[in-house]
Amino acid sequence: MKTGERTRASRPSAARRADRTPRGVRARLRALPVTVLGAVIGLLAHGAMLGFFAYFGLTVMVWVNVLSLMFWVVGGYLALRGLNGVGIAVASTEMVMHAVFAAWQVGLGSGFQLYLWSAACLLVLNPYLRSDRALVAGVLVSIVFAVLYLILPPGAIVAPLRDIQSALYFLNALCAPLPIVFVVIMVRQTFARQQKALRAMAEHDEVTGLFNRRHGMSVLQASLDATELGDETLFVVLCDIDRFKSVNDVHGHQAGDRVLAHVGRHMASALRSDDMLCRWGGEEFLMVLPGFPADAIRDRVDALRDALAASCVGGNLPKVTMSFGLTRARPGDSADELVRRADALMYEAKRAGRNKVVDDLQPRVVAMPTIVAEVPANGDQP
Numbered sequence: 001m002k003t004g005e006r007t008r009a010s011r012p013s014a015a016r017r018a019d020r021t022p023r024g025v026r027a028r029l030r031a032l033p034v035t036v037l038g039a040v041i042g043l044l045a046h047g048a049m050l051g052f053f054a055y056f057g058l059t060v061m062v063w064v065n066v067l068s069l070m071f072w073v074v075g076g077y078l079a080l081r082g083l084n085g086v087g088i089a090v091a092s093t094e095m096v097m098h099a100v101f102a103a104w105q106v107g108l109g110s111g112f113q114l115y116l117w118s119a120a121c122l123l124v125l126n127p128y129l130r131s132d133r134a135l136v137a138g139v140l141v142s143i144v145f146a147v148l149y150l151i152l153p154p155g156a157i158v159a160p161l162r163d164i165q166s167a168l169y170f171l172n173a174l175c176a177p178l179p180i181v182f183v184v185i186m187v188r189q190t191f192a193r194q195q196k197a198l199r200a201m202a203e204h205d206e207v208t209g210l211f212n213r214r215h216g217m218s219v220l221q222a223s224l225d226a227t228e229l230g231d232e233t234l235f236v237v238l239c240d241i242d243r244f245k246s247v248n249d250v251h252g253h254q255a256g257d258r259v260l261a262h263v264g265r266h267m268a269s270a271l272r273s274d275d276m277l278c279r280w281g282g283e284e285f286l287m288v289l290p291g292f293p294a295d296a297i298r299d300r301v302d303a304l305r306d307a308l309a310a311s312c313v314g315g316n317l318p319k320v321t322m323s324f325g326l327t328r329a330r331p332g333d334s335a336d337e338l339v340r341r342a343d344a345l346m347y348e349a350k351r352a353g354r355n356k357v358v359d360d361l362q363p364r365v366v367a368m369p370t371i372v373a374e375v376p377a378n379g380d381q382p
Contacts, residue, residue, distance in 0.1 A: 035087045038182040039076030042091065043069060045175070046098075056160040064101045068094050085128020088183065092126075095119040095179065096141055103148050109157035109165050111172035116145040118179040125183045127190050205279040207257050208264030216278025216286050221335045223276070223290045234329035235297050237287040238342035242321045242354040244283035255317055262313045263320060270304050285322075286339070294328070294361070301326050302357050309355060323349035326359035 050065035071094035078087035096119045102112030120141040124134050157165050203215040211219065220236065227234040241247075241263060248256040260283065267285060268277055276288040289297065301324055309321045325346030329338055341360065349358040 035079035035084045035091075035182075035186060036076055038091065038179065039072050039079055039087070041178075041182075042072040042094075043076070046072060058105065058158065058160070060105050061102065064098060064105075068098050071097075084186070085126055088122055088126045089129070091179070092119045092122045092137075092141075095122070096144065100144065100148070103152060105158070106161065107155075107157035108148065108152050109155045109169065110161065111169035111176070113145060113148050114172055114176040115179075116141055116148075118176050120145075121180045122183050125180070125187055127187055205264075207260050208279050209261075210264050210268065210285075211276065211278035213278060213280050213286075216276065216280065216288070217335060217339075219276045219278075220286070220288050220338070223288050224329060224333065224335055224338070227290065227329055228331075232291040233294050233297075235289040235292055235326060236329065236338045236342045237289065237301055237324055237326050238280065238339060238346045239285050239287070239322045239324040240346055240350070241283040242323055242350075247317065251317060255315075258315075259313055259317060259320055262311070263308065263322070266308055266311055267304065270307070286342075297328075298326065298357065298359055298361060301359075305355065305357055321355035323347075323354050324357040325349060326357055326361070328361055 046065045046068040050062055050069070053061035053065060071090055075087040075090040075094070078084075078090060095115045099112050099115040099119065102110060106112060120138045123129065123137040123141065126134055129137075157168075161168060203211055205212045223234055226232075241259065244256065244259070247259055260279070263285065264277070264279065267287070271277055271287075272289075272292075274290055278286050280286040292300070305322060305324055309319060311320065313320060323346055325342040325344065325348070327338060327341045327345060345358045345360060349356040352358065
């Protein structure tokens with residue numbers, strides 16, 4: 001997993017704020033929907049056609065293009081408002097209208113009827129339109145295309161445009177598929193956003209926004225594998241909110257969710273870019289700290305415990321304290337063994353009075369019993 005991705009996942013609220021308020025011109029351009037860009041191109045194209053038809057004295061087509069410009073303005077406005085489906089429908093309607101009038105007034109030899117295929121594809125590919133309605137609309141537009149060839153002479157074109165017929169047909173044949181390209185890109189972007197949202201749902205906890213247990217375990221295993229290939233340290237911390245059940249019993253489960261979210265935000269703000277934090281389950285949280293200096297890890301976790309105990313959830317909720325179990329990966333450790341060891345140390349902190357950090361970083365000193373030899377009753381030396 002990439003470092004930057006961990007950082008963003010650990011701080012979801014900041015990531016969401018950045019998505020809502022992109023900075024810089026480049027970010028703003030990336031945020032514009034494809035439908036808005038298509039509307040801009042449509043406006044430019046029909047503005048050029050308006051001048052083209054006015055130059056050749058085709059008054060009806062001038063007014064048709066004025067109407068087309070109005071359609072594209074409305075479509076662009078709808079896209080800016082986030083109504084992409086309605087914007088695509090407006091654009092499709094304009095393309096059908098313009099293609100039919102152009103074929104009727106200019107002739108099939110101009111190639112304007114080719115835009116009907118784009119309109120049909122736009123309607124079928126519109127991800128915001130029900131499939132049955134999209135099917136009916138696409139079929140109707142295809143029928144209109146066929147009817148034009150039944151009622152109009154193929155290859156005919158009005159007299160003022162005969163000298164440029166080949167160039168005009170080539171230009172329309174080149175530009176007619178472009179709306180399809182834009183909609184396909186939009187469908188791909190929509191699919192990518194949906195896939196990203198599904199991945200986020202599968203990897204993150206709904207209450208805290210942190211990684212969930214399944215993804216946290218996969219990150220722990222990856223970090224353990226990387227540690228075995230190098231010589232850097234890997235520390236695992238399992239921590240549990242003290243007396244969390246009483247919060248739910250006294251204040252309700254919504255208050256309990258507020259406490260969980262508060263703890264998640266507070267702990268995530270203390271992470272480095274390489275660290276990982278997940279909600280392990282219930283009121284338990286797991287931290288994976290690769291490459292942390294061994295001589296500073298205990299002080300760092302203890303400082304986190306103190307800062308959390310001093311923080312305020314808000315309202316009438318009590319102060320939050322946590323018990324921490326801290327262990328270091330050893331050669332041959334598995335991810336399950338690391339978590340079990342941290343879990344045992346965490347419960348040792350609970351038994352020691354809560355709001356403590358218990359670790360196994362230093363060898364434990366065990367007091368040995370003193371053995372006193374008995375002196376025989378007769379006073380002989382043993």
